[in-house]
Amino acid sequence: MSVHSFNAGLSWRSAAVVFLVLFGYGMKASIVDTSAVMSDLALAAANDVETAVWDTTPPTATSIRITNGGAASNAPDPGDVITIGFSEPIDLTSIKSGWDGTATTITVTIGDNDKSYSDNDTVTFNVNLGIIDLGGAEYTGKPNTILDASMVWNDKQDKVEITLGAYSRDKAGTTTARTDATFYPDPAVQDTGRISIDTAVTPVKTDRHF
Numbered sequence: 001m002s003v004h005s006f007n008a009g010l011s012w013r014s015a016a017v018v019f020l021v022l023f024g025y026g027m028k029a030s031i032v033d034t035s036a037v038m039s040d041l042a043l044a045a046a047n048d049v050e051t052a053v054w055d056t057t058p059p060t061a062t063s064i065r066i067t068n069g070g071a072a073s074n075a076p077d078p079g080d081v082i083t084i085g086f087s088e089p090i091d092l093t094s095i096k097s098g099w100d101g102t103a104t105t106i107t108v109t110i111g112d113n114d115k116s117y118s119d120n121d122t123v124t125f126n127v128n129l130g131i132i133d134l135g136g137a138e139y140t141g142k143p144n145t146i147l148d149a150s151m152v153w154n155d156k157q158d159k160v161e162i163t164l165g166a167y168s169r170d171k172a173g174t175t176t177a178r179t180d181a182t183f184y185p186d187p188a189v190q191d192t193g194r195i196s197i198d199t200a201v202t203p204v205k206t207d208r209h210f
């Protein structure tokens, strides 16, 4: 096959490319088998379509943990850490508008004797995260404990980590009882495919919290 006859059906630009290929590979005829190259490209495109999976599985909350990191064990105070795990990466802007996962300041309220949760104390947040029923009534008194907090996203473990900061109102109690903390996720939480969280899945941790 001569170069001249091979180029006959190609555009000027394609011909230039073929010439460069011929030049680069020392005029080896097998290299310029454009039909083989094209079928390889078509196969690669088809494989891309096959491996693209549409995620239709709702995310779930998988864990809740409230550990002491402050001066007072068994009482909510600065340094304590609340960790909430999820089954998959979350659209962080569904939790807080504009959030990219880096440390952001939020407000955490330890609510006193919430009638909606069997008169237990609760933890709520000023972002779309959810509510924790602490399973006991001795974590705060009236009129609630309020703390600043720093929230970060752990993208290796798909967890929200909240470290309590300064009190803006300190009514925290102390309990040495082990109680069942139950996390109820906010229905606004979505995965990265904008699928809403399954609110029926509510993880529980029995522990001496805070």
Ligand SMILES: [Ca+2]
Pocket: 055, 056, 057, 058, 059, 088, 191, 193, 195
């Ligand atoms: Ca999903």
Ligand SMILES: [Ca+2]
Pocket: 067, 068, 069, 070, 071, 072, 073, 074, 075, 076, 077, 080, 210
């Ligand atoms: Ca504590």
Ligand SMILES: [Ca+2]
Pocket: 111, 112, 113, 120, 121, 137, 138, 139, 140, 141, 142
């Ligand atoms: Ca209480």
